[in-house]
Amino acid sequence: MAPTLTLRRPDDWHLHLRDGEMLRAVAPESARDFARAIIMPNLVPPVVTGAQAEAYRDRIRAALPPGSGFTPLMTLYLTEDTDPADVTAAHAAGIIHAVKLYPAGATTNSASGVRDFTRTRPVLEAMAEAGIPLCVHGEVTDPEIDIFDREAVFIDRILDPLRQATPGLRVVMEHITTSDAADYVRSAPEGLGATITTHHLVINRNHILAGGIRPHYYCLPVAKRETHRLALRAAATSGDARFFLGTDSAPHPDGAKESACGCAGCFTAPHTLPILAHVFEAEDALDRLEGFTSLHGPAFYQLPANEDRITLTRADTPLTLPEKLQTGDGPVTLFDPGFPLHWQVAEPATDKA
Numbered sequence: 558m559a560p561t562l563t564l565r566r567p568d569d570w571h572l573h574l575r576d577g578e579m580l581r582a583v584a585p586e587s588a589r590d591f592a593r594a595i596i597m598p599n600l601v602p603p604v605v606t607g608a609q610a611e612a613y614r615d616r617i618r619a620a621l622p623p624g625s626g627f628t629p630l631m632t633l634y635l636t637e638d639t640d641p642a643d644v645t646a647a648h649a650a651g652i653i654h655a656v657k658l659y660p661a662g663a664t665t666n667s668a669s670g671v672r673d674f675t676r677t678r679p680v681l682e683a684m685a686e687a688g689i690p691l692c693v694h695g696e697v698t699d700p701e702i703d704i705f706d707r708e709a710v711f712i713d714r715i716l717d718p719l720r721q722a723t724p725g726l727r728v729v730m731e732h733i734t735t736s737d738a739a740d741y742v743r744s745a746p747e748g749l750g751a752t753i754t755t756h757h758l759v760i761n762r763n764h765i766l767a768g769g770i771r772p773h774y775y776c777l778p779v780a781k782r783e784t785h786r787l788a789l790r791a792a793a794t795s796g797d798a799r800f801f802l803g804t805d806s807a808p809h810p811d812g813a814k815e816s817a818c819g820c821a822g823c824f825t826a827p828h829t830l831p832i833l834a835h836v837f838e839a840e841d842a843l844d845r846l847e848g849f850t851s852l853h854g855p856a857f858y859q860l861p862a863n864e865d866r867i868t869l870t871r872a873d874t875p876l877t878l879p880e881k882l883q884t885g886d887g888p889v890t891l892f893d894p895g896f897p898l899h900w901q902v903a904e905p906a907t908d909k910a
């Protein structure tokens with residue numbers, strides 16, 4: 558009998574679904590294995606009001622396969638002009654589940670993000686009061702700071718002061734890439750969690766730059782040196798409920814990545830679970846995969862864990878995946894983990910309790 562692993566259906570606590578043709582192509586890729594996802598609001602223009610989040614949610618629902626039980630959990634893009642009353646009303650109405658902070662210029666489509674953090678105080682205070690989590694892209698944008706240091710500097714300069722100034726605000730450090738971030742999350746007894754992506758458990762910065770420049774491994778925050786990758790693997794497989802899966806699956810058409818100035822983002826939604834099963838097996842931690850993919854995230858977001866299950870099986874013959882997903886905006890290359898995928902999801906998502 559092939560080894561199998563049954564998990565509560567996973568959720569993705571950090572996902573880019575885009576819009577239009579790209580949305581139609583990638584939404585089914587997440588809906589196949591995941592029950593819910595926190596949907597990033599960095600569209601062009603960004604999703605900044607409750608009404609825009611509701612309209613975007615409806616476009617996502619329309620892009621799902623018939624009968625899909627996938628639930629998009631919407632977020633708002635925090636700007637210096639965000640109205641606290643709109644945020645709390647959208648949250649109370651069940652339209653949004655979090656607010657996303659992008660330092661202006663830190664990443665893809667972040668031009669409308671925050672420059673002057675003092676201007677966000679009223680919103681952050683309203684969020685703390687209402688229990689609305691703040692999701693943070695944790696990188697400083699100061700050009701003086703080396704790109705490999707931007708996450709660690711963000712913690713000291715921005716995140717820790719922001720948290721001290723707003724007691725009770727629940728914060729998710731998104732897509733952490735350093736041991737500094739993992740240590741910082743561990744230093745907080747409550748109210749602080751972190752998502753870890755699929756790709757940051759697999760690649761370090763050599764994968765991007767050694768032996769040729771590989772644009773499909775370029776994402777933000779950029780992968781760091783090997784010691785940091787090992788720290789992320791230790792955090793993800795530790796069983797510590799402060800760490801949970803956010804794939805940060807971030808599709809860009811190949812033409813936008815294979816360019817003199819390529820976009821940041823790795824596309825991992827279609828095969829995240831086979832990759833994670835490989836990683837957790839290699840760390841002798843398959844028994845902790847369910848916590849990472851299916852239990853710790855709902856606990857942080859104060860939502861019930863999914864009731865239905867998925868089963869992974871380990872086959873001798875590796876999974877064959879298309880190299881690219883064809884979309885109406887052009888092909889999108891899937892993240893190549895660099896090892897054969899023996900684990901695969903056995904049951905298609907049919908009934909979601």
Ligand SMILES: NC(=O)N[C@@H](CC(=O)O)C(=O)O
Binds near residue numbers: 599822
């Ligand atoms: N992670 C990335 O490299 N890219 C994301 C933006 C983000 O999550 O920072 C994108 O929207 O393409």
Ligand SMILES: [Zn+2]
Binds near residue numbers: 664694731732
């Ligand atoms: Zn980000």
Ligand SMILES: [Zn+2]
Binds near residue numbers: 571572573597805807
């Ligand atoms: Zn992202």
